[in-house]
Amino acid sequence: MPVIDDDDSPALDPARLSFRERVRDGRVVPIISDPAIFDLVLGGFQAFVARYARYVKYPGEGQPDLVTLVKYHKHVPQPLDDQVIKSDYLNYVKNHVLRMARTAGMDQDTLDSATAQIDKVSASEFANLLGYPSFSGGRSDPLLTVASLPFKTILTTSPYTFVEDALRRADKTPRTEVCRWRQDLKDSIKSVIDDEYEPTEKSPLVYHLLGLDRYPDSLVLTEDDYLDYLGNICQGKDDDRADFIPALVRRAFSDDLVVLGFSLDSWAFRVLYSGLIKRRGKPGNRGVCGIQLPDTPAEHSFLQDYVKDYVERETKFQVFWGDLPTYTQRELQPIQ
Numbered sequence: 001m002p003v004i005d006d007d008d009s010p011a012l013d014p015a016r017l018s019f020r021e022r023v024r025d026g027r028v029v030p031i032i033s034d035p036a037i038f039d040l041v042l043g044g045f046q047a048f049v050a051r052y053a054r055y056v057k058y059p060g061e062g063q064p065d066l067v068t069l070v071k072y073h074k075h076v077p078q079p080l081d082d083q084v085i086k087s088d089y090l091n092y093v094k095n096h097v098l099r100m101a102r103t104a105g106m107d108q109d110t111l112d113s114a115t116a117q118i119d120k121v122s123a124s125e126f127a128n129l130l131g132y133p134s135f136s137g138g139r140s141d142p143l144l145t146v147a148s149l150p151f152k153t154i155l156t157t158s159p160y161t162f163v164e165d166a167l168r169r170a171d172k173t174p175r176t177e178v179c180r181w182r183q184d185l186k187d188s189i190k191s192v193i194d195d196e197y198e199p200t201e202k203s204p205l206v207y208h209l210l211g212l213d214r215y216p217d218s219l220v221l222t223e224d225d226y227l228d229y230l231g232n233i234c235q236g237k238d239d240d241r242a243d244f245i246p247a248l249v250r251r252a253f254s255d256d257l258v259v260l261g262f263s264l265d266s267w268a269f270r271v272l273y274s275g276l277i278k279r280r281g282k283p284g285n286r287g288v289c290g291i292q293l294p295d296t297p298a299e300h301s302f303l304q305d306y307v308k309d310y311v312e313r314e315t316k317f318q319v320f321w322g323d324l325p326t327y328t329q330r331e332l333q334p335i336q
Contacts (some may be wrong), residue, residue: 023150028321031157033262034156037156039183051096052069056076066221066305070085086223123213150201159210174203176208182232261324293311
């Protein structure tokens with residue numbers, strides 16, 4: 001920012017601050033996707049989905065999305081209730097982490113010690129026992145980059161607490177909260193947010209929008225879950241007593257947003273955009289919002305033009321084409 005010597009100059013409109021300045025000012029809220037967390041910590045989301053498709057014996061061709069696979073697994077060969085399907089999914093994630101550790105050459109004593117606790121701990125805790133996340137990239141690790149910035153609230157659609165691990169590595173004390181998007185979840189899960197709580201840079205809030213692994217019932221995993229979630233988070237808006245989203249989290253959607261690791265056609269992005277981002281005031285009232293999208297091959301460049309036009313015109317986000325590590329290296333690390 002330039003030096004202003006005139007004491008009578010009007011105060012700068014915060015909406016005119018640049019993205020980097022707004023990050024430093026604590027006015028930007030990141031939203032990190034579950035696939036991004038998988039890519040950074042658990043060996044890659046698409047590889048995991050391909051393995052899960054084989055696990056559920058999905059008969060179709062191509063690469064179905066996770067929601068389709070869960071829906072198939074829920075109904076074939078016999079119907080399973082939500083609690084069973086979600087617990088089974090999280091157990092599969094644990095076994096995925098165990099397989100990763102074995103492949104990486106983890107010593108047998110550590111493997112045996114973790115395996116003995118597989119049914120007693122959450123998927124995140126099980127991963128921690130096996131050394132994940134490793135943060136092997138050091139200062140260039142995207143999660144550590146995000147954790148080192150002065151974000152007061154971090155939103156994520158991942159049910160794992162690896163963002164919190166990164167924040168603790170950055171000498172911060174995060175507070176974890178899960179979206180209690182059904183009444184039974186509000187009744188059974190105690191909130192860590194009270195009327196006096198306000199997130200800070202040193203004690204940020206990590207809000208798990210689509211569930212937390214320590215509460216399997218809270219996961220938004222099936223197609224029905226997404227539809228119920230969208231309906232529930234919309235019906236309580238503007239009524240604090242009935243709202244399933246805490247007021248300070250709704251306010252976070254009014255700040256500038258940086259959306260990391262989403263596909264625009266995913267259930268997670270469509271539900272969040274329709275239910276929370278689009279409904280929180282006019283997009284034009286925000287200052288600078290960004291969205292990181294995966295790059296596309298040159299022969300599909302027309303898709304970039306279409307998406308870029310849609311995102312910038314309809315959602316008012318600036319588009320960055322490229323993977324998450326490249327985005328954090330180019331756009332976030334220089335802020336530190």
